[in-house]
Amino acid sequence: MCKTYAEVAMDVIREDWEFRKSQHNPTFNQEKIAALMGISRSQLAKTLGENKNPTISFLCGYATAVGRPIEELLHTIGLRAVEEQRMMLNSGQMMPRAKMNPVSI
Numbered sequence: 809m810c811k812t813y814a815e816v817a818m819d820v821i822r823e824d825w826e827f828r829k830s831q832h833n834p835t836f837n838q839e840k841i842a843a844l845m846g847i848s849r850s851q852l853a854k855t856l857g858e859n860k861n862p863t864i865s866f867l868c869g870y871a872t873a874v875g876r877p878i879e880e881l882l883h884t885i886g887l888r889a890v891e892e893q894r895m896m897l898n899s900g901q902m903m904p905r906a907k908m909n910p911v912s913i
Contacts, residue, residue, distance in 0.1 A: 810896045814861040816889045820881070821870060825856060828874060836874075845869035 811819070828836050842852040846869060855866060862870075867885075871878040 811889075811892050813885070813889050816892055817862050817867065817885045818856075818860070820885050820888055821862065821867075822856060824874070824876070824881075841870070841873045844873035 838852050838856075839849045842849040845852065845866075847866075854860075855862065867881060868878050870876075871881045
């Protein structure tokens with residue numbers, strides 16, 4: 809089954825989170841990032857741990873908190889979503905959209 813845009817967005821956020829954690833930066837933790845986002849640490853942990861639909865506000869807050877331009881984050885999510893669809897089409901698990909013929913009136 810093809811992932812939704814929201815699922816792809818959360819995959820990208822989680823991968824970004826794990827990468828940043830792996831850099832062993834002592835100032836990178838849920839409490840600090842949540843504070844920069846204006847949400848509670850538990851709310852951030854819950855969102856990172858579940859397949860929830862991230863709001864634009866959450867994506868903007870996360871990007872700002874980690875110092876990543878929101879345009880770059882959204883671009884990465886968009887590219888990943890297109891790649892997901894391409895993989896599904898190539899595997900035969902998803903039918904391409906039917907071509908629409910213009911209707912003459």
